Amino acid sequence: MPDTLDFSKMSDEQVKDALNQYNLGLKVEEARKIETILGRAPR
Numbered sequence: 001m002p003d004t005l006d007f008s009k010m011s012d013e014q015v016k017d018a019l020n021q022y023n024l025g026l027k028v029e030e031a032r033k034i035e036t037i038l039g040r041a042p043r
């Protein structure tokens with residue numbers, strides 16, 4: 001897994017693929033919301 005998952009630089013399809021690849025049980029919208037709340041890419 002990379003150090004960060006910078007969802008802001010990914011298309012919705014890329015975010016969905018990354019979430020599936022790393023078995024993260026989030027929707028695309030939830031992943032983007034987490035990044036907004038943190039003010040940075042999640043680690």
